[in-house]
Amino acid sequence: MDCALLLLSLWALAGTVSLQALGSCPERLLGEERRRTCPRPCKTDRDCGNKRQCLCDGQCGLSCVAPGRTCPWPLPPNENSVAHLLSPTHSFSALLEVRCKPGFTLSNGLDATIRRCQGDRQWSGDEPICTEIPSPEPTAVPTCPLPEEVTSTFSILGDATVGTSIRYSCLSGADVVGSRENFCQHNQTWQYPHPICKNVYCQPPPEVDQGYVVAVQKTEYEVGFDIHYLCKKNFLLDGPQRVTCLSNGSWSASPPHCRARCLIPAERSRVMIGGVKRWPFDVTDAMVPHGENVTFYCKHPHKQCSFTAAQTCFDGKLQPPACYLEPTWLQYKLFPHRLVSEIEACEPGDVE
Known part of the structure; x- marks a missing residue:
């Protein structure tokens, strides 16, 4: 110039x-x-x-x-x-x-x-x-192609620029078959083939003894479908009340159990249930539900006092502790105040 x-x-x-x-x-x-x-x-x-x-x-x-x-x-x-x-x-x-x-x-x-x-x-x-x-026009960032059949089938996490990775998840909730992650290479091609979405189903859930499966009867169940379990009268559900079909084709939990009640193995001695001292005949059907603790009274072998021992009901089975002796009919009728459940409790130091 x-x-x-x-x-x-x-x-x-x-x-x-x-x-x-x-x-x-x-x-x-x-x-x-x-x-x-x-x-x-x-x-x-x-x-x-x-x-x-x-x-x-x-x-x-x-x-x-x-x-x-x-x-x-x-x-x-x-x-x-x-x-x-x-x-x-x-x-x-x-x-x-x-x-x-x-x-x-x-x-x-x-x-x-x-x-x-x-x-x-x-x-x-x-x-x-x-x-x-x-x-100047912005420089176009090189990318790897994503066909419409991929973008309409998957939710893509990340972008398709060269040198970066993306993750696939099926929009329908189906299972990803193939690599869940892909890398956009410098020649603008993908490192792996695009995966596919495969619909996954769960098989009918197993039945439970003394219980019911509450669900629409099908030969297979879609991912996300819920079923419910109920127990028959006098049985307690032990486990999940609801399970869900997962994307891997399995149920979210194992089926529950319907547990039976237990008969209290005592007639002429009071027991402790839920913190209350009761005669077995005052309890409905003289039975306790599964998982309930029952405390029995045992006589000290050398002293005129009693101590306690607890047992737990498990699916219809409740055994008295080894120290418990059922009073005789004569003891119950003639000397009720001398029953083991009615005598004075032992001192803490008396119980080994």
Whole structure:
């Protein structure tokens, strides 16, 4: 740009030298004036009168010009460009630089142009227009292709850009057959073939003794389907009341058990149930549910006192502790206050 300015400056100054040095001044060609008004043509100063000189006026060629004529300065401000006067004055042949502001450019791709003050008191050339340089299109990030049949079947965790991994999960809740994870390679291909979704079913749940399976009867059950278990009267459910079909084709838990009640193995002695001392015949059916603790009273082998021993009902079985002796009918009828459950409790130190 500095070389161009120097050449233009020398050319502009050439317009003020003697006519013998103006052999390079172009001939005036009709239609080449670019909509400007050219002064009267000439060949020597004598053709122009006292106040004008025969000078080179750009595309107007040799013209009668008043050297003192000036062009408009300063120019009106422009938000996209800045004008700088390159000559001491803005008179004929003065040079003006118009430079675009950062981010703007002229239509020819340059960021500056030089204009010359002409004999018609106008700056040469068309009015320069600086336009904003368009932002470059964002660089596309290379990706691996994901066919529609994959995106419509799977939920994809992650993106498909080169150098990253994704994870698949079936939208339908079915099981993923194949690799659940894939890697987008630098050649924009996947490391593994895309998996497929295979519908998984659970087989009918097993029946339970003394219980019921509450579910719609089917030959197979979909993932997420729930079934419920109930026990018959007087049986206690031991285990999950509800199980769910999982995506691996199994149920969420093993089937429960229906546990039977236990008959209290005592008739003529009170026992402790739920923290309450009771006669067995006062308990409904003289039975306790599965898992219930029953505390029996045992007589000290050497002292007239009693101590306790607990047993737990398990699925219809409840054995009295080894220390427990069932009172006889005569003891129960004739000496009820001497029954083992009614005598004084032993001191803590008396019980081994």
